Amino acid sequence: MSTALEGELVIRTEGDIVATRHTVREVATQIGFGITDVTRIVTAASELARNVYKYGGGGIVRWRRVASQERSGIELQFIDQGPGIADISKALEMGYSTGHGLGLGLPAAKRLMDELEIQSDPGKGTCVTLKKWRAH
Amino acid sequence: MDARSLSVVKIREILIVTLPSDPDDSTVAALQEKVLMSMERHQAKGVVLDLSAVETLDSFFARTVAETAQMIGIMGGRTIVVGMRPAVAITTTQIGLALGSIETALTVDRALDRVMQLSGPFQ
Numbered sequence: 511m512s513t514a515l516e517g518e519l520v521i522r523t524e525g526d527i528v529a530t531r532h533t534v535r536e537v538a539t540q541i542g543f544g545i546t547d548v549t550r551i552v553t554a555a556s557e558l559a560r561n562v563y564k565y566g567g568g569g570i571v572r573w574r575r576v577a578s579q580e581r582s583g584i585e586l587q588f589i590d591q592g593p594g595i596a597d598i599s600k601a602l603e604m605g606y607s608t609g610h611g612l613g614l615g616l617p618a619a620k621r622l623m624d625e626l627e628i629q630s631d632p633g634k635g636t637c638v639t640l641k642k643w644r645a646h
Numbered sequence: 647m648d649a650r651s652l653s654v655v656k657i658r659e660i661l662i663v664t665l666p667s668d669p670d671d672s673t674v675a676a677l678q679e680k681v682l683m684s685m686e687r688h689q690a691k692g693v694v695l696d697l698s699a700v701e702t703l704d705s706f707f708a709r710t711v712a713e714t715a716q717m718i719g720i721m722g723g724r725t726i727v728v729g730m731r732p733a734v735a736i737t738t739t740q741i742g743l744a745l746g747s748i749e750t751a752l753t754v755d756r757a758l759d760r761v762m763q764l765s766g767p768f769q
Binding site: 524525527528531532535545546548549550552553556557560614615617618621622 | 672702
């Protein structure tokens with residue numbers, strides 16, 4: 511059975527981080543990414559799913575295939591209603607953490623993907639959007 | 647082997663720890679204690695950490711591997727990480743994770759040769 515190229519998954523337990531990796535791996539493979547890019551995408555997804563679970567108090571991951579005339583790729587969105595990120599530029603620095611983690615998650619995802627966008631309202635939540643385009 | 651479980655096998659004075667392909671965070675976190683307890687119990691000289699099944703090594707997993715190697719060192723043991731897949735090696739390096747100081751080998755066989763000091767040049 512193949513996973514739909516657009517969908518969402520709830521991240522509420524530690525097991526959902528594993529489920530996110532499985533789903534993203536399947537979708538990225540179906541879109542046609544090679545093994546190295548699939549590994550990059552799944553690793554970025556793992557970092558962000560853990561952020562949603564640990565710091566956002568749970569949330570969802572959305573995935574979809576994105577395409578224009580010249581290229582196609584994958585878009586992932588990680589959405590939570592947690593405390594939000596007060597200083598986004600700081601959160602993208604290697605080793606910056608508000609106390610619990612390593613501070614590697616967001617910077618790692620940024621390095622592995624082509625695009626990363628963070629929208630965050632302190633007190634209301636965070637939405638991180640990631641994109642990776644297929645190499646031609 | 648189960649996709650989540652950790653296997654520890656003792657061969658002579660070496661522990662061979664095979665990491666599962668896609669462990670959850672609790673399994674990764676249990677790695678340190680399980681390996682260190684096994685080291686003490688078996689009076690092992692060294693640990694071969696086999697990552698050949700691992701498909702995703704994110705920052706949490708990579709840090710746990712690096713810390714485990716450090717702890718084994720403090721206990722007087724030697725750690726060799728083996729079998730990292732090319733895509734995993736590329737990704738881990740790109741993230742900038744500090745696995746550089748860890749001793750590595752391509753396969754379990756080569757790691758065993760080295761730890762058991764059967765192969766001269768690598769001692």
